[in-house]
Amino acid sequence: MVDLKKQYLQMKEEIDAAIQRVIDSTAFINGDEVRSFAEELADYLKVKHVIPCANGTDALQISLMALGLSESDEIIVPDFTYAASAEAIGLLGLTPVPVDVDPATFNISLIECEKALSDKTKAIIPVHLFGQSCDMEPLRRFAQDNGLYMIEDNAQAIGCEYTFTDGSTHKTGTMGHLGCTSFFPSKNLGCYGDGGAITTNNDALAERARMIANHGQRIKYKHEIIGCNSRLDSIQAAVLRVKLQHLDRFNALRREVAGHYTKYLADVAWLKTPTHIEASTHVYHQYTIRVTEEGMRDALSRHLSHHGIASMIYYPIPLHRQPAFERIAHPVGTLAKSDSLSRTVLSLPIYPEMEVALTDAVINTIKSFDPAQR
Numbered sequence: 543m544v545d546l547k548k549q550y551l552q553m554k555e556e557i558d559a560a561i562q563r564v565i566d567s568t569a570f571i572n573g574d575e576v577r578s579f580a581e582e583l584a585d586y587l588k589v590k591h592v593i594p595c596a597n598g599t600d601a602l603q604i605s606l607m608a609l610g611l612s613e614s615d616e617i618i619v620p621d622f623t624y625a626a627s628a629e630a631i632g633l634l635g636l637t638p639v640p641v642d643v644d645p646a647t648f649n650i651s652l653i654e655c656e657k658a659l660s661d662k663t664k665a666i667i668p669v670h671l672f673g674q675s676c677d678m679e680p681l682r683r684f685a686q687d688n689g690l691y692m693i694e695d696n697a698q699a700i701g702c703e704y705t706f707t708d709g710s711t712h713k714t715g716t717m718g719h720l721g722c723t724s725f726f727p728s729k730n731l732g733c734y735g736d737g738g739a740i741t742t743n744n745d746a747l748a749e750r751a752r753m754i755a756n757h758g759q760r761i762k763y764k765h766e767i768i769g770c771n772s773r774l775d776s777i778q779a780a781v782l783r784v785k786l787q788h789l790d791r792f793n794a795l796r797r798e799v800a801g802h803y804t805k806y807l808a809d810v811a812w813l814k815t816p817t818h819i820e821a822s823t824h825v826y827h828q829y830t831i832r833v834t835e836e837g838m839r840d841a842l843s844r845h846l847s848h849h850g851i852a853s854m855i856y857y858p859i860p861l862h863r864q865p866a867f868e869r870i871a872h873p874v875g876t877l878a879k880s881d882s883l884s885r886t887v888l889s890l891p892i893y894p895e896m897e898v899a900l901t902d903a904v905i906n907t908i909k910s911f912d913p914a915q916r
């Protein structure tokens with residue numbers, strides 16, 4: 543699905559030097575590298591605060607903790623997402639309310655959010671799935687009109703931009719009260735281990751999130767609230783400082799691969815290529831196709847695998863069908879679209895260094911598949 547080795551070899555000197563710098567400094571935790579990376583990422587995203595932490599799941603948990611919600615408060619989440627988007631909700635004794643998504647964009651549906659509202663609803667977590675921003679203007683209005691907090695799950699869309707009707711453009715992760723991202727190695731901005739960050743323009747929330755990530759302390763050994771220990775280590779920060787400089791180029795290369803797929807798969811009647819909304823750029827964390835009939839997908843995946851081509855199902859089980867959420871989630875409606883997506887989606891290999899010959903091989907192998915043959 544990705545070739546992390548190829549990317550490393552292209553940047554070997556820079557990366558090796560950055561890692562060596564940390565080893566020489568022995569400032570393995572909370573060193574200058576972490577501070578510098580946070581500043582550089584804040585500049586890149588044009589956001590006031592970046593709070594680095596241990597991973598994207600922690601970023602979501604710390605963000606929810608920072609909001610100071612109470613047990614049984616409800617949080618709206620898309621039903622079709624990675625479980626981490628909703629895990630922290632359950633962990634904190636809050637109630638996840640999974641809502642259906644727009645099958646064309648895979649992102650949360652505003653109409654379903656409206657149906658999900660109750661007097662317990664306190665927040666919404668839109669997930670910019672596969673690298674494309676949710677339609678943030680109506681979603682933000684919905685959150686504002688109903689007094690809800692908004693936490694963007696930006697783990698898959700770092701570098702993506704959304705344009706409002708007034709012409710202003712914002713990076714994903716900077717449009718809600720808080721944004722959460724992950725630096726897991728295969729993400730668009732990935733490090734060489736685990737890492738994550740919280741982004742916000744709100745000073746009070748930034749201070750609370752910073753405290754929570756650091757054992758609830760502002761002053762050393764004075765613990766004002768219950769927090770956790772969630773840090774980005776300096777070696778990861780050093781790697782990320784190098785890779786951040788290449789992020790826009792990486793995302794542009796991903797768009798080229800995606801453009802190639804879309805152009806040459808357009809005439810395949812039994813599949814749909816991903817829909818791209820005008821207000822958002824797309825950073826193609828995944829390139830995900832849909833087959834037109836349930837039952838074709840697994841045969842296509844086997845066909846690709848038989849020809850040595852990787853593919854992945856993101857995601858085979860929607861939130862409302864996960865055993866872990868069975869007793870705590872309050873799903874809204876039938877969630878039929880999310881169910882159908884879980885049976886028809888297939889993600890194809892995509893990464894910045896992917897060669898045209900390989901993209902062509904994937905396309906040709908897909909075209910050699912007979913959809914009648916199950």
Ligand SMILES: *Cc1c(COP(=O)(O)O)cnc(C)c1O
Nearest residue numbers: 597598599624626627697724726
């Ligand atoms: C990767 C991911 C996360 C979690 O990030 P980790 O760093 O693996 O904890 C959360 N939400 C989404 C949508 C993700 O893709």
